[in-house]
Amino acid sequence: MKTRQLFIVVLGVCLAACVTVNVYFPESAAERAADVFVKDVYGRDDPDVQDSSAPTGGAPTGAIEVPVSTLIALWSDIGQIVLPVAHAQQPDINISTPAINVLRSAMAQRHRQLKPHYHSGAVGMSATGLIILREPKVVPLKQRNVVKKLVADENADRNRLYGEIAKANAHPEWKKDIRGIFAERWVGNAPQGWWYNSGGKWQQK
Numbered sequence: 001m002k003t004r005q006l007f008i009v010v011l012g013v014c015l016a017a018c019v020t021v022n023v024y025f026p027e028s029a030a031e032r033a034a035d036v037f038v039k040d041v042y043g044r045d046d047p048d049v050q051d052s053s054a055p056t057g058g059a060p061t062g063a064i065e066v067p068v069s070t071l072i073a074l075w076s077d078i079g080q081i082v083l084p085v086a087h088a089q090q091p092d093i094n095i096s097t098p099a100i101n102v103l104r105s106a107m108a109q110r111h112r113q114l115k116p117h118y119h120s121g122a123v124g125m126s127a128t129g130l131i132i133l134r135e136p137k138v139v140p141l142k143q144r145n146v147v148k149k150l151v152a153d154e155n156a157d158r159n160r161l162y163g164e165i166a167k168a169n170a171h172p173e174w175k176k177d178i179r180g181i182f183a184e185r186w187v188g189n190a191p192q193g194w195w196y197n198s199g200g201k202w203q204q205k
Contacts (some may be wrong), residue, residue, distance in 0.1 A: 006071065014060055025174055026093065030174075030178060030181045031166075031181055032093075033093035035097045037095050037161075038186055038189045043108070043112075045185050087112035093165065094165075094168045100168060107161075114131070117139065117150075118191075118194045120135070120138050122134065122135045122138040124196055125185070125186050125187055125196040125197075126197050127197050129180070133151050138147045162175050
């Protein structure tokens with residue numbers, strides 16, 4: 001009996017620790033949400049877009065085997081602990097508010113105009129989740145001001161986006177983390193040949 005009680009106490013402490021961890025920024029959920037949003041902007045029917053979604057995780061290997069009889073005996077004692085924690089370990093990031101949807105639509109439309117300039121190398125992706133007109137001379141002079149405005153408008157919308165996602169999930173303090181995740185996923189889902197800045201240096205994907 002003492003062994004059983006000790007097991008329950010230890011398990012309860014471990015699960016409580018899991019709950020504590022979940023109050024922090026849910027990085028995996030944010031990566032999945034960013035992949036969805038980025039692909040919506042890039043165009044899901046675009047054959048050039050890379051399918052590099054963040055991993056969702058799989059079953060752990062080398063798991064400890066526990067006799068079925070033991071699990072049945074303990075289920076009534078730990079059920080009320082396990083179920084809430086299991087739910088807490090599957091966070092979700094809301095990216096479907098009216099404000100976010102307006103930004104998604106505007107950015108998807110603008111992307112069709114920016115796409116040729118990504119391919120030419122004139123426009124590149126920064127390490128801060130924004131874009132940069134890195135090679136202005138590649139753009140014909142008559143189009144240069146138009147492209148500059150496209151870049152400025154895109155960056156304004158991206159800055160608003162990161163704040164709106166943080167606000168939609170009731171954690172304004174997550175804005176910096178969300179920006180960092182999106183900076184990675186813009187690059188991760190981009191077609192081969194596009195340029196991005198990493199460590200202060202421009203690289204071609």
